[in-house]
Amino acid sequence: MKRFDDVMYAYLTADNGFATEIEREREAGRIEIAAELERLRRLNDQAYFVLIVAEFEQYVSDLALRRVEDGRRGQYGDRRVCSVLWQRIGEDITKLSFLDRVALLMDKGRFELAELNKLYRTRSEIAHGRALSAVVDVPNTARTVERIASLLQDAP
Amino acid sequence: MAYVYDDSGEHEELPSKEEVAARLSRWESRLNALYARIEKWLPSESGYVLDRSSRIPVNEPLMQAVGLAPGSLPKLSITHPDGSRLVFFPSxxxxxxxxxxxxxxxxxxxxxxxxxxxDDAPHWTVYTRRPPIRSVEFDCDAFRRMLAEAA
Structure with missing residues (x-):
């Protein structure tokens, strides 16, 4: 998976721009405009969060599909299990839940699975407009995703 | 339906209005402690003028969800003798x-x-503004670099 350096730079540039404008509007006494900019700033946080998690989800899907394909060819795992799985899903790995796709790549006991579960649930809450904590530490999310992606890539 | 409202995870129920107010109060204490540290880091005899008297409005989504009235939080303004300013405010x-x-x-x-x-043991960090984007300790050195850039 590509690293998120450019995404983080783009995000921080936009976020810092929001902060500058919010302060400018407050200083000018335009409190309502500042409040609207704060709302947009939170929306910007959410958009970047969803973007990062969506990219990670695609990465997991590609990796999981490859793992099943390799498995049924006898390169990894149990060939018969992977063959049955392949027949069930066809080439549409998204027929498996996101966490099941992750489970193909990572042992269930790992604490990163809990991190992923939390990220994915948060992504769903945001996507459905139900997240009340709209401020997101986006670069921190990106680094977390990069770290876990690296683990998945290296997993046997 | 789960409400996601803080970094401890997802919560099936909203906190009470009193819990939200108490957390907000602890947030103000943390901000005041941060501003006090920054004041100590200012170069002595530099002519900077500090102002902690201004406050900014706060009305976060969770406050609205539990029916807590909008409030305000302190900001810190540091003005250089040449008129340039560096302002810290909660966001x-x-x-x-x-x-x-x-x-x-x-x-x-x-x-x-x-x-x-x-809340009891804050650990403040600051993001670098340019690539590679990193989160670094917000200490006296980081603050003075910031101050130099702001001038």
């Missing part, structure tokens, strides 16, 4: 990935500070 307590954030804004520059600690 979100309930966040994913941290325990509150503060924005630092100069005329054309801004920085993002994130508390990675707890």
């Amino acid at each position: 979100g307590l309930w966040m994913i990935g941290g325990n509150g954030q503060v924005s630092a804004v100069a005329d054309r520059l801004a920085w993002k500070l994130v508390d990675r600690g707890t």
Whole structure:
């Protein structure tokens, strides 16, 4: 998976721009405009969060599909299990839940699975407009995703 | 339906109005402690003028959800003798990935500070403004670099 350096730079540039404008509007006494900019700033946080998690989800899907394909060819795992799985899903790995796709790549006991579960649930809450904590530490999310992606890539 | 409202995870029920108010009060204490540290880091006899008398409005989504009235939080303004300013203000307590954030804004520059600690033991960090984007300790050196850039 590509690293998120450019995404983080783009995000921080936009976020810092929001902060500058919010302060400018407050200083000018335009409190309502500042409040609207704060709302947009939170929306910007959410958009970047969803973007990062969506990219990670695609990465997991590609990796999981490859793992099943390799498995049924006898390169990894149990060939018969992977063959049955392949027949069930066809080439549409998204027929498996996101966490099941992750489970193909990572042992269930790992604490990163809990991190992923939390990220994915948060992504769903945001996507459905139900997240009340709209401020997101986006670069921190990106680094977390990069770290876990690296683990998945290296997993046997 | 789960409500996601802080970094400790997802919660099936909203906190009470009193719990939200108490967390907000602890947030104000953390902000005041941060501003006090920054004041100590200012170069002595530099002619900077500090102002902590201004407050900014706060009305976060969770406050609205529990029916807590809008409030205000302190900001810190540091003015150089040449008129340039560096302003610190809170920009979100309930966040994913941290325990509150503060924005630092100069005329054309801004920085993002994130508390990675707890209410009782804050751990303030600041993001670099240019690639590679990194989160570094917000200490005296980081603050003085910020001050030099803002001038």
